Amino acid sequence: QSVLTQPPSASGTPGQRVTISCSGSSSNIGSNTVNWYQQLPGTAPKLLIYSNNQRPSGVPDRFSGSKSGTSASLAISGLQSEDEADYYCAAWDDSLNGPWVFGGGTKLTVL
């Protein structure tokens, strides 16, 4: 049971916009920033979004993040086949859960 809650799966067709949600609590998302990691099949996780909505260099602007209250979202616009991956949200947690907690991950399928 992950501290942060994500839908186990999401899907979309090429060119579509897809959003993945991440729900937490006041001790994590509600009081700290959210990061998103992308894990392509058979590879290590890679930083996708940090500090709620910042993209590292090299990450396409098709990827965007947002946060409101105790929830966060990752949006992918202009969906491409190479976006098919697992996506994880993460945040610092101020309670005994922490210090870092992850979501259970969302498997994105490009139909």
Added chain:
Amino acid sequence: EVQLVESGGGLVQPGGSLRLSCAASGFTFSSYSMNWVRQAPGKGLEWVSYISSSSSTIYYADSVKGRFTISRDNAKNSLYLQMNSLRDEDTAVYYCARVRYSYGSDWFDPWGQGTLVTVSS
């Protein structure tokens, strides 16, 4: 190029021990805090342990507290995870990850390629 390379994984019997290593290159290792994160087969990511740049602050997940020990050797640009009293549920790919900080935010970047630990009789 910033790089993290894990090693030391393998097959170990329940109750056994294993020491993982993470070799860092391409950055000033001694200036960064580090973490271990694991991923059981077919499962999600689980944070395991954190060590500050000077080793003055260390955290463990409850699931490994008292059994795992994180350490680092800044002179050798290396991070370690000593795992004792291993259980079946410790079977996972173990990743090391560097911590980046900025204006009250922190995140993991980059991650190593991972090393597989299998606990089985």
